[in-house]
Amino acid sequence: MIMKFTDDLSEMIVHAQGNELAQLFAHDTTDSGERTYTQPDSKTMHVITFKNPVLVTDNYKINLLTPEHSKETRDQHVFVPNINGISMDPPHSVLRDVVHKLFESPKKTTIYGNTQLEFEQGKFNSVWGPSIDTLLFCNAIRTENIKGNLDHVKRAIEIGPGSGFISKYLLNNLPNLEEMTLIDLNEESTNCARESIDDPRTIFEVGDGLKYLEKRKFDLIVCNPPYIPRMDSSDDNPYEGIRVLEYLIRNTTTHTTPGGIILTNVSSLCEDYAREAIQQTKAYQKITAEYIKSLDVPLKVFNVAFNKKWTEYLKDKHHLIDRYKNGHSFWQTINIAKIQNCE
Numbered sequence: 409m410i411m412k413f414t415d416d417l418s419e420m421i422v423h424a425q426g427n428e429l430a431q432l433f434a435h436d437t438t439d440s441g442e443r444t445y446t447q448p449d450s451k452t453m454h455v456i457t458f459k460n461p462v463l464v465t466d467n468y469k470i471n472l473l474t475p476e477h478s479k480e481t482r483d484q485h486v487f488v489p490n491i492n493g494i495s496m497d498p499p500h501s502v503l504r505d506v507v508h509k510l511f512e513s514p515k516k517t518t519i520y521g522n523t524q525l526e527f528e529q530g531k532f533n534s535v536w537g538p539s540i541d542t543l544l545f546c547n548a549i550r551t552e553n554i555k556g557n558l559d560h561v562k563r564a565i566e567i568g569p570g571s572g573f574i575s576k577y578l579l580n581n582l583p584n585l586e587e588m589t590l591i592d593l594n595e596e597s598t599n600c601a602r603e604s605i606d607d608p609r610t611i612f613e614v615g616d617g618l619k620y621l622e623k624r625k626f627d628l629i630v631c632n633p634p635y636i637p638r639m640d641s642s643d644d645n646p647y648e649g650i651r652v653l654e655y656l657i658r659n660t661t662t663h664t665t666p667g668g669i670i671l672t673n674v675s676s677l678c679e680d681y682a683r684e685a686i687q688q689t690k691a692y693q694k695i696t697a698e699y700i701k702s703l704d705v706p707l708k709v710f711n712v713a714f715n716k717k718w719t720e721y722l723k724d725k726h727h728l729i730d731r732y733k734n735g736h737s738f739w740q741t742i743n744i745a746k747i748q749n750c751e
């Protein structure tokens with residue numbers, strides 16, 4: 409399955425690929441009429457386009473592909489081309505089911521601009537595939553790059569690269585990049601990224617990115633850090649706690665070169681902490697901080713969303729929005745922040 413995002417993230421265009429065509433979309437005979445269970449990966453077919461995606465897998469939007477939803481509602485969220493020459497208007501439960509099945513495919517290729525990465529679910533343990541945050545980072549990098557704001561970047565690091573998509577995008581797009589370091593706590597993540605990135609400018613490391621920064625400076629630090637505050641936070645899983653974010657803000661000039669930049673995700677859930685850290689840091693370091701991209705997205709970390717005590721805490725103290733909209737109950741805003749060393 410291929411998920412291609414448009415430059416402005418207004419559309420996610422989904423294609424079925426190779427064997428999926430033979431197994432789900434009735435392309436089960438060869439040109440000479442014999443039965444086949446396989447098709448080459450070069451064979452692809454447009455299945456659905458999601459408009460204004462807020463998740464990479466949005467079950468609500470898939471479930472709109474049934475007759476009980478008004479055409480107006482559907483047209484707002486999805487576009488379905490004629491598949492195998494059959495128009496899906498009015499829509500059909502078969503289409504809904506086949507799209508759900510397609511999303512179960514273990515191999516997914518994500519494409520944004522000139523960058524593509526194949527991610528196989530389960531091949532590398534506990535590694536996060538590209539998410540909507542990942543794409544928003546690339547969208548932000550694209551905008552900064554067009555303005556020439558990243559022309560000075562020669563040495564960059566990504567802390568917590570997961571699948572490696574953002575680093576790959578940087579390698580493919582920054583005009584003067586000479587060295588790209590990827591460091592993740594999870595060894596499997598480094599293995600996963602190594603498989604997708606074949607570039608002599610790349611350095612792969614395993615370990616705590618904050619320790620690695622000690623005595624080092626970069627022109628660009630990119631980090632999509634954990635961002636969900638919790639009472640008595642333990643910082644021992646990839647989505648919880650804000651230790652990494654706070655450290656990066658408070659040490660901007662220690663770990664970036666003059667003019668250097670940190671690009672990080674400041675969710676509305678941890679915005680208060682980030683604002684305070686920025687204010688305090690400005691008292692003794694010359695830095696600027698601004699949001700360069702923002703997107704309202706559902707909170708889809710189930711271990712959090714299913715934990716009543718935790719969601720109540722986030723609602724009371726950290727701006728979690730509990731209002732059913734477009735098929736989702738809990739909402740946050742993700743902001744890509746640019747923090748610049750002006751010394």
Ligand SMILES: C[S@@+](CC[C@H](N)C(=O)[O-])C[C@H]1O[C@@H](n2cnc3c(N)ncnc32)[C@H](O)[C@@H]1O
Pocket residue numbers: 535536537538539541542567568569570571572573574591592593594597615616617618631632633634646652
């Ligand atoms: C939400 S994932 C982001 C993956 C990727 N950057 C993306 O946006 O698609 C966070 C990643 O950060 C890693 N991580 C968390 N804290 C870290 C730390 N202190 N040092 C290095 N990696 C860390 C996790 O192992 C995980 O792979």
